[in-house]
Amino acid sequence: MLELICISYNDYLIRGDFKVLDKDSLWQKLSTEFRKNTTDLTYDTWIKPVTPVDFDGSTLTLSLPSELHRDYWKEQLAPNLIEYAFVITKGNIEPKFILDSDIKKEAQKKEPAKADSTADDQDETFSFSKETHLNPNYTFDNFIIGKGNQMAHAAALIVSEEPGKLYNPLFFYGGVGLGKTHLMQAIGNKRLEDHPETNVKYVTSEAFTNDFINAIQTNRTEEFRREYRNVDLLMVDDIQFFAQKEGTQEEFFHTFNDLYNNDKQIVLTSDRVPQEIPKLQERLVSRFAWGLPVDITPPDLETRIAILKSKAKLDNLTIPNETLSYIAGQINSNVRELEGALSRVQAYSKLKNEPITTDLVYEALKGLKLAKANNELSIMDIQNKVASYFHVTISDLKGKKRMKSIVIPRQIAMYLSREMTSNSLPKIGKEFGGKDHTTVIHACDKIAEVIKIDADIRKEISDIKTALS
Numbered sequence: 001m002l003e004l005i006c007i008s009y010n011d012y013l014i015r016g017d018f019k020v021l022d023k024d025s026l027w028q029k030l031s032t033e034f035r036k037n038t039t040d041l042t043y044d045t046w047i048k049p050v051t052p053v054d055f056d057g058s059t060l061t062l063s064l065p066s067e068l069h070r071d072y073w074k075e076q077l078a079p080n081l082i083e084y085a086f087v088i089t090k091g092n093i094e095p096k097f098i099l100d101s102d103i104k105k106e107a108q109k110k111e112p113a114k115a116d117s118t119a120d121d122q123d124e125t126f127s128f129s130k131e132t133h134l135n136p137n138y139t140f141d142n143f144i145i146g147k148g149n150q151m152a153h154a155a156a157l158i159v160s161e162e163p164g165k166l167y168n169p170l171f172f173y174g175g176v177g178l179g180k181t182h183l184m185q186a187i188g189n190k191r192l193e194d195h196p197e198t199n200v201k202y203v204t205s206e207a208f209t210n211d212f213i214n215a216i217q218t219n220r221t222e223e224f225r226r227e228y229r230n231v232d233l234l235m236v237d238d239i240q241f242f243a244q245k246e247g248t249q250e251e252f253f254h255t256f257n258d259l260y261n262n263d264k265q266i267v268l269t270s271d272r273v274p275q276e277i278p279k280l281q282e283r284l285v286s287r288f289a290w291g292l293p294v295d296i297t298p299p300d301l302e303t304r305i306a307i308l309k310s311k312a313k314l315d316n317l318t319i320p321n322e323t324l325s326y327i328a329g330q331i332n333s334n335v336r337e338l339e340g341a342l343s344r345v346q347a348y349s350k351l352k353n354e355p356i357t358t359d360l361v362y363e364a365l366k367g368l369k370l371a372k373a374n375n376e377l378s379i380m381d382i383q384n385k386v387a388s389y390f391h392v393t394i395s396d397l398k399g400k401k402r403m404k405s406i407v408i409p410r411q412i413a414m415y416l417s418r419e420m421t422s423n424s425l426p427k428i429g430k431e432f433g434g435k436d437h438t439t440v441i442h443a444c445d446k447i448a449e450v451i452k453i454d455a456d457i458r459k460e461i462s463d464i465k466t467a468l469s
């Protein structure tokens with residue numbers, strides 16, 4: 001990787017021997033490419049309203065006026081942007097999308113606190129509390145109970161009232177977007193509301209791993225241990241990502257023991273039972289089963305309608321009951337997609353300046369509905385699943401980054417698109433950021449070979465296939 005030598009030069013920065021544009025100049029050049037290659041209507045609707053916010057040499061942050069714009073950019077325009085940017089800068093540029101409303105909200109929030117703000121404050125993610133990293137919206141009040149999550153909900157409530165006693169660790173497992181994180185954080189939020197003195201810590205397993213690696217690199221392992229072992233309630237999300245991380249597992253084992261022996265509460269989530277997490281140490285598997293492992297399954301129709309009703313109320317949306325039932329009937333996979341459908345509908349109604357009716361919803365969700373009616377798995381379904389399984393973005397799958405952590409998921413997604421859909425090789429290539437069909441053939445051959453010798457990848461692919469079928 002070439003070093004960034006920050007020499008300001010008109011609108012250029014110089015990186016190695018490449019010229020790197022600043023955000024406005026880069027965006028101007030990209031807009032010109034889009035104007036050349038799209039219709040006036042597409043340009044005026046989707047590209048013109050975009051504002052460049054930041055460009056750090058590898059990520060271009062763009063602000064968009066609505067959720068609908070964001071969906072459209074992610075699904076349709078991002079691959080073109082990556083390609084145009086590659087031609088312009090000779091580098092891999094990733095787009096990042098934020099909403100104009102988030103920028104406004106953030107500006108308003110910062111305004112009163114300006115006087116005592118610090119550099120650290122500026123790094124905080126929107127609306128997340130600095131100390132605990134809890135999302136304040138993930139509460140028991142906002143959580144709709146249905147058949148698939150009632151056990152998990154009951155256990156969570158008990159743990160929030162009597163941590164460290166009955167179910168330790170509490171272990172939620174289940175598919176993507178079913179509310180594991182929400183429920184876990186609801187425990188933390190309630191505990192803090194009832195007992196503000198409680199020391200609560202929420203991290204993803206990746207954040208734990210990164211903290212640990214940083215601590216080693218900076219000789220601060222003692223500090224790391226003090227931080228993690230001095231809490232009353234530790235929540236670690238998505239622990240399936242501890243798979244194959246020997247050193248982190250070792251450290252987590254000691255963290256776990258320390259907290260457990262001191263009657264501190266541990267809450268964990270994973271997309272599968274501990275026994276199925278590849279290369280998870282046996283002693284961790286058995287410890288995770290000490291408390292209560294409880295699964296969360298997808299919501300039935302009634303629960304989906306109730307969830308939609310509650311989200312609509314939170315967003316002050318007026319939606320007739322039959323329209324809510326219609327939306328709930330269209331999306332039966334997970335709650336995150338249900339929320340996505342609702343925000344797509346909301347944005348569509350704003351754009352058209354019409355009230356939300358079943359007809360309007362039909363139009364807004366047309367693309368999703370068509371895929372469902374044909375009952376065919378789309379390449380997009382596969383990309384979504386693979387991206388969430390490996391925690392990469394859709395842009396990663398469509399882009400050109402050569403890191404192993406991205407290349408393997410990309411090749412797996414191409415392989416599955418070939419295996420599980422009837423799309424031609426050129427069509428698959430096109431859906432992966434306009435790649436040539438020979439790249440797809442190479443990916444398919446590569447994965448077919450790897451499957452023969454690598455049991456972990458074989459298992460991962462089989463998990464994704466099961467989730468897709």
Ligand SMILES: Nc1ncnc2c1ncn2[C@@H]1O[C@H](COP(=O)(O)OP(=O)(O)OP(=O)(O)O)[C@@H](O)[C@H]1O
Binds near residue numbers: 181
């Ligand atoms: N029962 C529910 N009631 C209200 N909202 C819900 C419910 N279940 C899930 N959600 C919402 O769905 C979204 C996805 O949930 P969450 O992130 O908790 O899922 P997850 O199971 O942790 O997914 P992942 O495995 O991808 O991390 C969140 O916005 C959450 O608030």
